[in-house]
Amino acid sequence: MNSHGQYEQQVVWAVVGTDIGPLLLAATCDGLVNVVFHATDAVRDKALGRLASRLGTEPVEAPDSPLLTEAIRQVGAYFAGRRHDFELPLDWSLISGFNRQVLRELASGVPYGTVVGYGDLAGRVGQPGAAQAVGMAMGSNPLPVVVPCHRVVESDGGIGGFGGGLETKRKLLALEGVLPEPLF
Numbered sequence: 573m574n575s576h577g578q579y580e581q582q583v584v585w586a587v588v589g590t591d592i593g594p595l596l597l598a599a600t601c602d603g604l605v606n607v608v609f610h611a612t613d614a615v616r617d618k619a620l621g622r623l624a625s626r627l628g629t630e631p632v633e634a635p636d637s638p639l640l641t642e643a644i645r646q647v648g649a650y651f652a653g654r655r656h657d658f659e660l661p662l663d664w665s666l667i668s669g670f671n672r673q674v675l676r677e678l679a680s681g682v683p684y685g686t687v688v689g690y691g692d693l694a695g696r697v698g699q700p701g702a703a704q705a706v707g708m709a710m711g712s713n714p715l716p717v718v719v720p721c722h723r724v725v726e727s728d729g730g731i732g733g734f735g736g737g738l739e740t741k742r743k744l745l746a747l748e749g750v751l752p753e754p755l756f
Contacts, residue, residue: 583627585620586635587611588644590651591747592740595717597647598623598631599639603661606714609736626666647717653747656684658718666714673697674709679719685748689727711735717744 583605585598596611596619597604605627608619620631634640642660649655662679664672677697682688688696690703690710699705710721716736722744726732734741745751 582639583623583629583631584634584637584639585623585631586633586637586640586644587616588647590647592651592736592743595647596620597640597643599637599643600627600663600665601639602663602665604643604715604718605663605666607716607718609716609740643718650717651747656748660718662715662718667712670697670699670702670705671709671712674706675713675715675719675721678710678721678724682720682723684720685750687723687725687745687750690724690732691727693724707733720744723748723750 583598583600585596587594587596593609594611594616596606596608596616598606598608598620606619606623608615611619623631635644646655646658646660650658664676667675674693674697678688678693681696682693690706691700694700694702694706706724710724711733713719713721713735716722722734722736722741724732731738731741731745742751
């Protein structure tokens with residue numbers, strides 16, 4: 573394998589402090605590939621192990637890698653309330669099929685400060701009635717925050733589930749002005 577081929581497989585990562593706790597960001601040369609909530613050492617190590625086995629290469633800590641600097645900058649601006657849209661190349665290789673289709677629609681079609689029902693999102697990808705499958709797709713989202721699964725809620729006004737925990741989902745929706753800030 574030539575060195576260029578190895579470079580293509582390179583996975584770099586960094587942990588960024590945010591209002592919802594530490595986030596692990598990982599990228600390949602195709603784009604941001606993984607965002608992981610609550611990235612304490614144990615969670616981070618588990619996530620990096622998963623990435624290594626899925627992508628076939630050992631992720632390298634490189635917060636100043638050009639592959640990550642823009643993602644880190646945009647995540648910071650988002651949490652500071654200065655950025656409403658992520659403009660980042662995304663590497664979708666950790667997800668495929670229906671889940672990828674739903675998440676791509678979510679990324680392009682549900683803007684900052686808005687929410688969508690699970691069933692509505694299913695309808696948008698031509699699968700009305702697949703609300704539960706949409707819920708599963710959100711749960712398997714490898715790029716939370718950037719691909720905004722926190723914007724998918726229950727049609728009856730319930731907040732719905734969330735891989736990062738409901739408290740995190742509430743904080744993200746409050747940041748976007750969809751929910752009032754928590755009182756305490």
